[in-house]
Structures are given as structure tokens and as C-alpha cells.
Amino acid sequence: MGYISWADQDTPTVIGRPQWPVRVQRSTVGRLTSELRPSFLGDLMQAAVSAARYNFEVGMPDPDLLPVQEFQQILRELFSYPSREVFGYSPTLGLERVRQAIRDVYLARRGLEPKLEEVLVTAGSLQGLNLLTRLWVRPGDVVVVESPTFAGALHIFRAHEATIVDVPMDQFGMRTDLLPHLLSGKPTPRFLYIQPVGQNPTGITLSPERRQRLVTWAQASGVPIVEDDAYGFLSDDLPLAAQNPSLPLVYLNTFSKILSPGIRVGCVVAPADLIRQLVSLKQLSDLHTGTLSQLVVEGWLRLGNVDTHVARCRSVYSARLKTAERTIARFPRLTLYARPNHGFYLFVRLPSGLKAADLQNEAAKQELLFAIGDPFGTDQKFSQWMRLAVGAQPVPQIETGLWRLARLVDRYAARGSSGPS
Ligand SMILES: Cc1ncc(COP(=O)(O)O)c(C=O)c1O
Incomplete structure (x- = not known):
């Protein structure tokens, strides 16, 4: 069977082997190139099914709260x-x-x-x-x-x-x-x-x-x-x-x-x-x-149990957010963007000279996942930031996971961003 190629000319030609017929540049939706950092959302969706113990990467509700x-x-x-x-x-x-x-x-x-x-x-x-x-x-x-x-x-x-x-x-x-x-x-x-x-x-x-x-x-x-x-x-x-x-x-x-x-x-x-x-x-x-x-x-x-469910969610998620906020406050090298009022997230700054991406591989080895800050901004201004999603993590997991994160940051900060000591 032949495949139609639109790649180089307006008139399609039939060619003999399978390949994608339409070049990405011909898309009507802008520049679907690496500029769009397609890997970020892809990584996030992959992290959603990760078995990592301290998964602060994905903003998901806790399945244990599902009705x-x-x-x-x-x-x-x-x-x-x-x-x-x-x-x-x-x-x-x-x-x-x-x-x-x-x-x-x-x-x-x-x-x-x-x-x-x-x-x-x-x-x-x-x-x-x-x-x-x-x-x-x-x-x-x-x-x-x-x-x-x-x-x-x-x-x-x-x-x-x-x-x-x-x-x-x-x-x-x-x-x-x-x-x-x-x-x-x-x-x-x-x-x-x-x-x-x-x-x-x-x-x-x-x-x-x-x-x-x-x-x-x-x-x-x-x-x-x-x-x-x-x-x-x-x-x-x-x-x-x-x-x-x-x-x-x-x-x-x-x-x-x-x-x-x-x-x-x-x-x-x-x-x-x-x-x-x-x-x-x-x-x-x-x-x-x-x-x-x-x-x-x-x-x-x-x-008819929406109100009961919402009340439970509010109480559980707010306790987790508060625990995370209190825990972060104990680590001087981690700075909160601001006190979070609601939701699943904390936006946290690393010490100067340290980018969130520098830590990712080493953190993953310790079953610690987080989202790097860059994709949440229009340029590189959030490289030093990370987003921690704490909604789906029980309180003890939050405390231990953030403690591990802080230790890792300490080790990197002591050595410069080249790696942990
Ligand atoms: C602010 C906000 N809007 C929308 C979404 C995506 O929602 P949906 O799964 O409904 O597409 C998210 C998911 O993280 C979100 O944080």
C-alpha cells in the first residue's frame, strides 16, 4: 500500500513506505516545535502513573478520597x-x-x-x-x-x-x-x-x-x-x-x-x-x-453526597497544605513564593545558583518527583523554582519527602549546582 506525502509540495505524491504524511510546520496550530516544551506535559502525564514514593510532581486528587x-x-x-x-x-x-x-x-x-x-x-x-x-x-x-x-x-x-x-x-x-x-x-x-x-x-x-x-x-x-x-x-x-x-x-x-x-x-x-x-x-x-x-x-x-465529599476534600487537602507549608518553613534554603490559601500546590524557590532541573535526576533516584518551575513562566524566570503538589500525599509522606528534598538541596548548595557531595 502507498502513502501520501505532502512534505515538500502542494500536490501529494504516493510513496512506497510508511511515513507521517504531514510535516509539523504545516500545522494550522502555530509552531509545534521544541519551543513549546512538549515534554513537560508529557513528563507530567508519565509521572501520573509513576510508583515513586514521594510524588509531588502531578496535581491530582487523592484516589483514597474517591467515592x-x-x-x-x-x-x-x-x-x-x-x-x-x-x-x-x-x-x-x-x-x-x-x-x-x-x-x-x-x-x-x-x-x-x-x-x-x-x-x-x-x-x-x-x-x-x-x-x-x-x-x-x-x-x-x-x-x-x-x-x-x-x-x-x-x-x-x-x-x-x-x-x-x-x-x-x-x-x-x-x-x-x-x-x-x-x-x-x-x-x-x-x-x-x-x-x-x-x-x-x-x-x-x-x-x-x-x-x-x-x-x-x-x-x-x-x-x-x-x-x-x-x-x-x-x-x-x-x-x-x-x-x-x-x-x-x-x-x-x-x-x-x-x-x-x-x-x-x-x-x-x-x-x-x-x-x-x-x-x-x-x-x-x-x-x-x-x-x-x-x-x-x-x-x-x-x-446527593457532594457536600459531604467537598467537606472531606477541604479538610484533608487543607491539612496537607498546612503540613507542607510548616515543613518547608523549617528549611532555610527553601523559600515559599507566598503562603498558599487553597489548592494542591506550593511554589518553592531554591537557593541562588541552583536550578530545579539540576536536582531532578538525583531526586528521582530517591523516589522524589517534583515539577520544575520553568514551564509555569513565559521565560526562564522560574528556573530556580519548583512546584510541589501535595494533595495526593498523606501527611507523613509529605513530611518525609520534603525532608529528603531539603537534604538534597543542602548537599547541592554546599557543592554548587554541579552535584551533591
Ligand atoms: C488550573 C488548572 N486548570 C485546568 C487543569 C486541567 O484540568 P483538566 O484535567 O480538566 O483538563 C489543571 C490541572 O492541573 C489546572 O491546574
Whole structure:
């Protein structure tokens, strides 16, 4: 059998041996080259299945908190007969009863009351962000982000060749006071991407004053806000979307952190005409989010134990975050970016001259995994930083793992970055 080659000319030729027919440079999605650091997310996904004892690399919920009995009950029901709804294709927008449950049970708890046609079920919230960026961003368009921010979001913006304007943070969140200055002389941004609650990677929650400033800026400039509320369930702080329903805002959420990332269910809330455009784009990639996954989420939402589950998550994750914060404070060579308010993460700086990447191999030998800081920034400014995901680690593991990390840092710092003594 022949294969079509598009590599060097517009007219394809049939050649006799297998090879990828389309050159990466011909992709319509920007420069899919090493610049995008494709290995970072790949490494992260690989680390998700690692058996390393101290896995601080991946931001996942603790599987021990999964409502396993509820899942068993739901799956038994779903598999009890070969229903077309469970095993067939389903609407791209998401099954109606799933969207209803997401709206009435989940989004309502975040203070949102969208119409049903304003809710799109996605394969994780990252898909929602990707679809939106694909729709709105052309090469060179400005996208505003917090600095540091979620590496997965930066990965998408880079892939679409956005001009990324990063706004520094402090312990109160994005320095919204700097927005006019940082954007002066630049084209109007396509949107501003922000995680107001329990930000990844810093754990910071945007203060009320900063929120107000951001809202005032968005209203005055007309720049849409893309609000990622992945960790919002860990806090009583409502999302911007709930507090300011008239803002131009697209809201993203996910069941990856409250339930399970492998289930791949998230949602976008936006005006119905925008949702229709996102639906058209989603059809280009996956037709619809896995029906079974959608129905598992719906079943869980309908069973009625969401509040108990959320309360348990809040108590467990907050205890782990506090333990990690206290433990780090005991090691003078490790500095926290700021006190984390919520979430799964700590962003930690190493002593000067030491890069997180320098430690990675040696750390892995000690079953210690962490995410290096670079991918959370637009340039090399976070080389000296690491993100520690502590959500899925029990308290004793956090204490021992961070102690091991501190010892390793001590040994490297004593020798310079060339290696441990
Ligand atoms: C802020 C934020 N948004 C989105 C995601 C990805 O979520 P999903 O698994 O729903 O694509 C993550 C995962 O780490 C995250 O931290």
C-alpha cells in the first residue's frame, strides 16, 4: 500500500513506505516545535502513573478520597442493560441530563445560574481552554496571564502563537494595578486568563481588593476574562462569574480535581452563541466527551453526597497544605513564593545558583518527583523554582519527602549546582 506525502509540495505524491504524511510546520496550530516544551506535559502525564514514593510532581486528587461505593453503584446501574444512551454517540454539547446536573448541583454551589444552552461539557477543562484559544487567538494576539501560571494554559497559548503578557503576582494574587502599565502601547488583549481561587502553581487566592480592580479594568477595557475555577470547590470564595454576571467572561471548571482527572469531564459556561461556536470546533476533535464518563459524573452529582465529599476534600487537602507549608518553613534554603490559601500546590524557590532541573535526576533516584518551575513562566524566570503538589500525599509522606528534598538541596548548595557531595 502507498502513502501520501505532502512534505515538500502542494500536490501529494504516493510513496512506497510508511511515513507521517504531514510535516509539523504545516500545522494550522502555530509552531509545534521544541519551543513549546512538549515534554513537560508529557513528563507530567508519565509521572501520573509513576510508583515513586514521594510524588509531588502531578496535581491530582487523592484516589483514597474517591467515592468508590457510589461509583460502583452508578456503574452497576449503567451496565445493567445495553442502553443506547450509555453506549452510543451523544450530542457534542453534552447529554442534557448531564448538563442539567452540572448546572443544578455543581455550578449552583459555585453561585452560577446559567441557562442550559450556556453549558458545554468538555473532555477536561483544558479542552475548553484550547477550543476557546483556537477560536479567538491568531498569531501575535495578546493574551494576559498571571505570572507564574498553569503550565498547561501557557502551552496552549504558545501553540497558538499568542503574545503572552504576564502580570506578576504577590500574596494577594495578580498585581492588577500593573495592568494599564503593562498593556500600554499593545493591541487590546483577546482575553485575560486567571485562576482566582487556589491558583496553580502558587496556591494563592485573589484578594477582594484585587478582584474589584480586575472587574473595574475588565468593564472599562471590554477585555473578556477567562476564569479557571479548577480549585474553587476548596473555598467558599465565589468565582468572578458569580459575583459579576454582567462581565464579559468565560468560565471553566473540571471534575479532575474534585473527583478524578482520568474521567476527563469538564465544562465551559459562556453565552449561548459562543458555546455554539465552541461546539463546532469540538466536533473537529472528539465529537463529544465520553458518554460513560459524563454519566458517571451525573450519577455522582445526583446521588446527593457532594457536600459531604467537598467537606472531606477541604479538610484533608487543607491539612496537607498546612503540613507542607510548616515543613518547608523549617528549611532555610527553601523559600515559599507566598503562603498558599487553597489548592494542591506550593511554589518553592531554591537557593541562588541552583536550578530545579539540576536536582531532578538525583531526586528521582530517591523516589522524589517534583515539577520544575520553568514551564509555569513565559521565560526562564522560574528556573530556580519548583512546584510541589501535595494533595495526593498523606501527611507523613509529605513530611518525609520534603525532608529528603531539603537534604538534597543542602548537599547541592554546599557543592554548587554541579552535584551533591
Ligand atoms: C488550573 C488548572 N486548570 C485546568 C487543569 C486541567 O484540568 P483538566 O484535567 O480538566 O483538563 C489543571 C490541572 O492541573 C489546572 O491546574
